[in-house]
Amino acid sequence: DQQVKQNSPSLSVQEGRISILNCDYTNSMFDYFLWYKKYPAEGPTFLISISSIKDKNEDGRFTVFLNKSAKHLSLHIVPSQPGDSAVYFCAAAASGGSYIPTFGRGTSLIVHP
Amino acid sequence: DAGITQSPRHKVTETGTPVTLRCHQTENHRYMYWYRQDPGHGLRLIHYSYGVKDTDKGEVSDGYSVSRSKTEDFLLTLESATSSQTSVYFCAIRAPTEETQYFGPGTRLLVL
Numbered sequence: 001d002q003q004v005k006q007n008s009p010s011l012s013v014q015e016g017r018i019s020i021l022n023c024d025y026t027n028s029m030f031d032y033f034l035w036y037k038k039y040p041a042e043g044p045t046f047l048i049s050i051s052s053i054k055d056k057n058e059d060g061r062f063t064v065f066l067n068k069s070a071k072h073l074s075l076h077i078v079p080s081q082p083g084d085s086a087v088y089f090c091a092a093a094a095s096g097g098s099y100i101p102t103f104g105r106g107t108s109l110i111v112h113p
Numbered sequence: 114d115a116g117i118t119q120s121p122r123h124k125v126t127e128t129g130t131p132v133t134l135r136c137h138q139t140e141n142h143r144y145m146y147w148y149r150q151d152p153g154h155g156l157r158l159i160h161y162s163y164g165v166k167d168t169d170k171g172e173v174s175d176g177y178s179v180s181r182s183k184t185e186d187f188l189l190t191l192e193s194a195t196s197s198q199t200s201v202y203f204c205a206i207r208a209p210t211e212e213t214q215y216f217g218p219g220t221r222l223l224v225l
Contacts, residue, residue, distance in 0.1 A: 006155075043117075043217050044156070044203070045216070046215070049213065099207075100158060100161065105153060105155035
């Protein structure tokens with residue numbers, strides 16, 4: 001029973017265009033959301049996060065949007081670059097308590113030159 | 114980069130043998146986690162620690178045990194390795210005041 005779902009296992013985008021990665025969650029207690037990026041043979045690295053008190057957070061080319069009513073978040077990368085090719089994991093957590101993030105299964109992004 | 118190392122980075126072992134993976138941090142963070150990553154499953158939590166000698170089970174803890182006798186070290190033990198435990202294992206750390214986890218480089222384990 002997945003509480004965090006990334007329904008697209010892969011996404012292919014042309015360099016310079018926008019990449020949109022989607023994530024859905026089911027647990028209403030989640031109030032903090034994170035995106036991690038993972039290259040082959042490396043550990044995941046933190047990319048961007050958003051708290052449930054916001055609906056948008058931007059960091060350079062990366063923007064995360066949160067739609068609480070739909071329990072949906074998305075990561076936008078504009079413009080996409082070949083170096084963005086990686087697996088992207090969405091994670092969600094309930095603040096307080098032991099804070100255990102739940103991860104989605106990941107989306108593999110390929111950005112073609 | 115957060116100071117996290119994992120050892121060994123690669124290991125091949127046989128079914129039934131015990132295996133211990135080590136995670137070492139230099140950040141003095143309170144929280145440490147062990148995950149496994151498998152194709153089609155993303156990152157799944159095995160065990161976590163919220164302090165020295167304080168640990169708890171995660172989603173996929175069967176067949177694994179952990180120990181944390183020092184703040185900087187978190188050990189993951191497969192008591193009797195099985196082929197289903199072939200995976201890539203990641204350690205992560207987190208400071209109490211942050212929501213972000215920082216991951217180690219991973220250990221690739223193959224159980225034959």
